[in-house]
Amino acid sequence: MPGSAISAFDLALPTLDTAGLERPEVLAAIREARSEHWLARTPIGFMLTDYRDAVAVLRDRKFHSALSLLPEMAGLEPDKYMQNRRRSILAMEGDEHARLRRLVAPAFTPTATDRLRPFMREVVSALVDEVVGQGRCEFVADICEPYPIPIICELLGAPKEDWKLFSEWATDIFRIFNQDLAADLPAIERASGQLEAYVLSMVEQRRSHPSDDLLSSLIAIEEAGDRLSSEELVMLAEAVLMAGTDTTRNQLACSVALLSEHPDQWALLADRPELAPRAVEETMRYLGAVRGTVRVASVDIEYRDVLFPAGTIVSIALAGANMDPEVFASPDTFDITAERDAVQMTFGSGIHFCMGAALARAELQEALPLLARRMPDLGRDGPVEWKPSTFGIWGPARLPLRFRPPAP
Ligand code: HEM
Numbered sequence: 001m002p003g004s005a006i007s008a009f010d011l012a013l014p015t016l017d018t019a020g021l022e023r024p025e026v027l028a029a030i031r032e033a034r035s036e037h038w039l040a041r042t043p044i045g046f047m048l049t050d051y052r053d054a055v056a057v058l059r060d061r062k063f064h065s066a067l068s069l070l071p072e073m074a075g076l077e078p079d080k081y082m083q084n085r086r087r088s089i090l091a092m093e094g095d096e097h098a099r100l101r102r103l104v105a106p107a108f109t110p111t112a113t114d115r116l117r118p119f120m121r122e123v124v125s126a127l128v129d130e131v132v133g134q135g136r137c138e139f140v141a142d143i144c145e146p147y148p149i150p151i152i153c154e155l156l157g158a159p160k161e162d163w164k165l166f167s168e169w170a171t172d173i174f175r176i177f178n179q180d181l182a183a184d185l186p187a188i189e190r191a192s193g194q195l196e197a198y199v200l201s202m203v204e205q206r207r208s209h210p211s212d213d214l215l216s217s218l219i220a221i222e223e224a225g226d227r228l229s230s231e232e233l234v235m236l237a238e239a240v241l242m243a244g245t246d247t248t249r250n251q252l253a254c255s256v257a258l259l260s261e262h263p264d265q266w267a268l269l270a271d272r273p274e275l276a277p278r279a280v281e282e283t284m285r286y287l288g289a290v291r292g293t294v295r296v297a298s299v300d301i302e303y304r305d306v307l308f309p310a311g312t313i314v315s316i317a318l319a320g321a322n323m324d325p326e327v328f329a330s331p332d333t334f335d336i337t338a339e340r341d342a343v344q345m346t347f348g349s350g351i352h353f354c355m356g357a358a359l360a361r362a363e364l365q366e367a368l369p370l371l372a373r374r375m376p377d378l379g380r381d382g383p384v385e386w387k388p389s390t391f392g393i394w395g396p397a398r399l400p401l402r403f404r405p406p407a408p
Contacts, residue, residue, distance in 0.1 A: 005307040008039065008046050016040035016047050020389055023319075026291075030320040039306060045313030049320030051327040051342065057303065057316060058350035063295035065352055066313060067091040089239050090352065093298070097351060103228055104236060104355065107217045113359040115212075116154060120366040123150050128374050135405035136381050140253050140396055143371070148248040151363060152241055157202065157213025169195045170245045173238065177392060192238065199237040203230050214240075244356045247289060248363055250387075250395030251346070255283035255368060257396050258334065260378050265336050270376060273369035279336040280364040281344050284322075286334045288346030289395045291319040321345040375403035 014033040018026045030049045033040040040047045048054055057063050067090050089100055106112065127146060131137035149167045150160070158166060172191030175184035202215055210216040218228055218236065228236070259266045259279075269279055294315050297308040308314060323331040327342045347354035354360065372378075382400035 005302040005305050007307045007309060008312065009309070011037075011039070011306065013037050013039055013041045013046075016042050016049075018317075018389070019043075022386070022389060023287075026319065026389070027323055030317060030323075034320075038304070042315055045315065046308070047315040047317055049317040049324075051321040051324035051345065053304075054316045054318065054321040054345060055349045057295060057314060058293075058348060058352070060301070060303070061093070061351060062298050062301050063314060064093045064298045065091050066294040066296045069296060069313075088235055089355070090243065099226070100228075100232065100236075101351065101355070103221050103223055103226065104218065106221065107214055108355050108358060110358040110362070112217070113155075113362050116151060116359070117362055117366055119154050120151060120363055121370060123147060124367045124370050125374075128371065132374055133405055136400070136402040139256055139399040139401050140249075141398075143367075144249040144253045144399075147252065147367065148245045148363065151248075151359070152244050155214045155359070156199075156237055156240070157206070157211055157215050158198075162198075165194075165198070166241060170241050173242055174246060195238055195241070196234050199234045200230060203233050240356065243354070244359065246393050247356075248360050250289035250393050251284060251360070252364060252367055253395045253399055254287040254289050255280070255364065256371065256378075256401070257384055257399050258283050258287045259368075259372075260380055260399075260401060262334060263378060265334075266372050266378050267376070269336065269369050270372035273373070275336055276365040276369045277361070278338070279368055280361055281340070282334065282336045282338060283368075284346040284364075285328070285340070285344035286322070288319055288322060288344070289393055290346055290348075291390075291394055292317050292392070293348060293352075318345045318348065374406075375401070377404040379403070 014036040016029055016033045018029060021029060033047075034049055038048070038050055038053060040049065048057055067088070089097065089104075092100065124143070124147065127143050131142050137143065149163050149170065153160070153163050153166055169191040172187045173195070175181075175188050199215075203219065206213075206216045206219055210220065215233065215237070218233055221228060259269070265279075269275055292315055294313060297310050297312045297314065299310050301308045301310075322328070322345050325331050328340055347357045347360070379402055380400065381402040382398075384396050384400075385398040387394050387397045
């Protein structure tokens with residue numbers, strides 16, 4: 001009966017505070033909370049950990065992205081920059097968001113991103129060339145850090161001499177996720193302004209001389225007389241740079257850290273590169289670099305007889321959903337040959353489902369078998385240092401590896 005739902009705030013619920021916990025502890029805490037109730041209380045609101053609940057809430061358009069709340073959470077007055085940030089596709093909702101996704105989607109299909117696969121192989125090969133003779137590397141600094149920027153630049157159509165600039169801008173713009181937004185704001189605004197000027201001049205250039213890059217296809221897109229404005233093109237370039245860099249780096253590091261614990265599966269991947277798509281999905285399921293996302297109820301919402309009053313913050317544990325035994329048989333077994341019944345959740349779900357998923361999948365599918373072939377007998381060359389445990393993007397800070405170098 002509508003209106004009979006009990007407010008989430010009035011329910012007796014298990015408490016989940018995953019901050020600072022290591023991954024096995026997070027999963028154990030989630031399992032324990034799940035045995036009591038499908039909903040858990042957190043320091044900022046509530047958390048969902050089941051696959052089906054995660055999908056349902058992420059697909060419910062009344063639950064909005066909580067990204068736009070970052071400045072308020074940091075106690076900042078909204079200013080011009082933060083107003084721009086609110087208009088980022090990641091923080092947009094409703095018709096405005098749907099229009100953008102519709103216009104932009106054709107540029108991000110698997111077919112559109114597949115043309116970059118040879119370039120991806122070239123980039124990874126060149127990075128491996130640098131370390132392969134030594135038989136050891138620090139995988140994060142040597143391979144993961146430098147990998148995604150050339151791909152994003154190639155995608156956008158920026159030349160090699162500007163890779164370093166993009167890398168610096170990405171680093172500074174990423175400071176938005178550090179815990180000190182007030183102190184970081186000048187660097188974030190400077191980088192954002194420089195990227196904006198750069199992309200605007202690229203847009204001008206592509207309008208008169210179209211090429212086969214993303215920016216040219218976005219400029220050319222027209223649907224029923226509707227086109228993307230220069231401001232929207234800049235915002236999309238920034239979104240791609242931000243959303244497509246650190247995610248890919250951390251996922252590659254997570255995937256290889258995991259495979260380095262399973263030498264038999266690493267060897268199998270070298271022998272059977274056609275397993276790459278499954279290896280990517282299984283490593284992303286078992287050890288995803290994005291462990292959760294956050295939504296805010298835009299109005300009073302009833303879900304499973306529980307009322308989430310407008311303004312309630314709901315976290316979605318993607319890592320929990322990926323280990324849901326109701327959906328994944330033997331979720332604790334890591335197996336790159338397994339055919340799973342459901343899609344892993346590390347790319348999210350619903351209207352904000354990762355726009356770059358095809359690109360990210362291609363990047364990982366090209367990198368993993370190539371690395372497995374060129375770095376045989378992989379093992380750890382020291383302990384893995386993990387980044388501080390956060391709900392957002394996460395992975396190894398250092399991953400020392402050793403492997404068999406090629407015969408002289
Ligand atoms: C393994 C790498 C990646 C992972 C794990 C990942 C994960 C995610 C997740 C979980 C979301 C949804 C966030 C939410 O619902 O709150 C998302 C959104 C997004 N991702 Fe990715 N991503 C990856 C790579 C990329 C790449 C390479 C690009 C760019 C080409 C990209 C572009 C985007 C964009 C633009 C959005 C926002 C979509 C929207 O709000 O409509 N991502 N990503």
